[in-house]
Amino acid sequence: MSIQKHFNTFHDAIKLSKQDDAYKTARERDDSITNDVRNAFKDAGYPVIEDFIQGSISTDTAILKKSGDFDIDRAIVIDCDNAPDNCVKPKITLCENVLEKRGFQNAKIKKPCVTADYKSENLHIDFPIYRKNGAEYELAIGKRNADESNRKWEEADPRGLKDWIKDKSSYIGSASDKLSQFNHLVRYLKRWRDEKFSEGVAAKIHSIGITVMAKQCFSPSFDSDGKPDDLIALKTTVSAMLIHGYFTAKANSQYQVSAFLPKKPWRDIFDGSSVNTGTQFRNKLSTLEGKLQDAISETDEIEKCKILREVFGDDFPVPEKSNNSASTRKAIFSSSGAVGTSQGA
Amino acid sequence: MGDENAIFKNGGISLNISKDALAVWKNHRQINAKDHEKFGVIIGSCSEIKDEYWVESITTPFPNDRSTRYSFLLRDRNHQKAVDLAFVESGGTSIYLGTWHTHPELIPTPSLIDKMDWLSCIGKNPGRQLFFVIVGTKEIRVFVRTSFGFTKLIMES
Numbered sequence: 001m002s003i004q005k006h007f008n009t010f011h012d013a014i015k016l017s018k019q020d021d022a023y024k025t026a027r028e029r030d031d032s033i034t035n036d037v038r039n040a041f042k043d044a045g046y047p048v049i050e051d052f053i054q055g056s057i058s059t060d061t062a063i064l065k066k067s068g069d070f071d072i073d074r075a076i077v078i079d080c081d082n083a084p085d086n087c088v089k090p091k092i093t094l095c096e097n098v099l100e101k102r103g104f105q106n107a108k109i110k111k112p113c114v115t116a117d118y119k120s121e122n123l124h125i126d127f128p129i130y131r132k133n134g135a136e137y138e139l140a141i142g143k144r145n146a147d148e149s150n151r152k153w154e155e156a157d158p159r160g161l162k163d164w165i166k167d168k169s170s171y172i173g174s175a176s177d178k179l180s181q182f183n184h185l186v187r188y189l190k191r192w193r194d195e196k197f198s199e200g201v202a203a204k205i206h207s208i209g210i211t212v213m214a215k216q217c218f219s220p221s222f223d224s225d226g227k228p229d230d231l232i233a234l235k236t237t238v239s240a241m242l243i244h245g246y247f248t249a250k251a252n253s254q255y256q257v258s259a260f261l262p263k264k265p266w267r268d269i270f271d272g273s274s275v276n277t278g279t280q281f282r283n284k285l286s287t288l289e290g291k292l293q294d295a296i297s298e299t300d301e302i303e304k305c306k307i308l309r310e311v312f313g314d315d316f317p318v319p320e321k322s323n324n325s326a327s328t329r330k331a332i333f334s335s336s337g338a339v340g341t342s343q344g345a
Numbered sequence: 346m347g348d349e350n351a352i353f354k355n356g357g358i359s360l361n362i363s364k365d366a367l368a369v370w371k372n373h374r375q376i377n378a379k380d381h382e383k384f385g386v387i388i389g390s391c392s393e394i395k396d397e398y399w400v401e402s403i404t405t406p407f408p409n410d411r412s413t414r415y416s417f418l419l420r421d422r423n424h425q426k427a428v429d430l431a432f433v434e435s436g437g438t439s440i441y442l443g444t445w446h447t448h449p450e451l452i453p454t455p456s457l458i459d460k461m462d463w464l465s466c467i468g469k470n471p472g473r474q475l476f477f478v479i480v481g482t483k484e485i486r487v488f489v490r491t492s493f494g495f496t497k498l499i500m501e502s
Contacts, residue, residue: 320352329393336432337441338469339386342419344446345458 003304006317007230011184013315014191016062026070026123037076040097046082046090051075054158059165061186061211066194069122075158080133087140087153090129109144157263164262165211178220181228185237186214195313196284204277209259209269217241235292238285247282250275255282353487353498360476360487360498362400369403370480375449381412384446386424387476388431390438401439417446445478453481455488460495
């Protein structure tokens, strides 16, 4: 039996998609708040001209978190002509006139967005606010009390980034299958991160960083029948990530990680990250590469799955030995056995 | 019963029963007052070291068999033919693994006639591990012969 079957089971267990019921509930909450945002921004003089979902849900790379939490990234866009020079103003409007009125005690203005937590529903919504000038977007950067030097409308390209991640024009032959394999690989890597790093470090290994690195290093793999081989694809992609130049060696076997956004503002996704984060990321990625190679070399299906469960956690299936008559060597008999007559009561 | 495979164990032996076989047993339970006993043979395979067995298919009554509500007589040659066919098609791994029949009781226990018959089956197949299944209206019981007589296998939950 092919290992791909188990990867598919694992993928089904961890993926979060727009069609999932749990996500639909989250979206209803989100829609309701977004409607209030529209009203509040209209009253404030900078009406919302568009809103859209950004982030992993929009690029088909979202996973269910082990904690059960959901994240939604809801971009709110206002027209440049109406936007206040002080980019923090609309963030305060969103926070005070919408979220706090709705009873969010913990609505927060963070540097790139405003966040709201539905604690009872494990739902976490981020609202990045953009102003739009023609086709150009600028993101409101700054915390609540940021002075002029610490706040700005910063060039951004949220739609371009999404298109870049979903782009399949460079894939030769069965491009859709390759994009689908890429989506699988990103989800595997994100679950691996959640599994292998402490919560604090995992939070610093940003999903967008993993996604960009995997996209740039993606090495698709399909067998001669055109069926995906996610194990080989993941191994070669991880190997490429290790030598791509994201990890810069520092003194004492330490590493600094950096990866740049492929779109505006072209910033380092890991800007400000510590050598501890970089070193752990690099070393654990290297261990992952070794484990994947072990899994490829292992011939026994159950042993293969055990190695992969060690890497990805309990959502990776390990078949029961006795459930698996097809892979066990069977005794061969010299005769079929005698039925004769039988009776019972 | 019937949604997925079931594994029964006793000592060093396990018997894995396919969900298809479980579904047939479920459908043949003697639920109604007029239902006759149902029965057949068990066909399956085992691992090289003979610690794991798999029920791959089962037969059900054929025209020349006989049964009442409380007894059955398995004598139709089609049971043997089914076993022989499976044996050939599997390249020698699928064999006769025993018999099954129903009882109109919740948790079935073998009668003396059942045990005598099972001993006769074992006698006809020296050196082979056989399994005997009784399908009650609530539970399925699997028995094997041990040095203590016939012992039931424990279903893994």
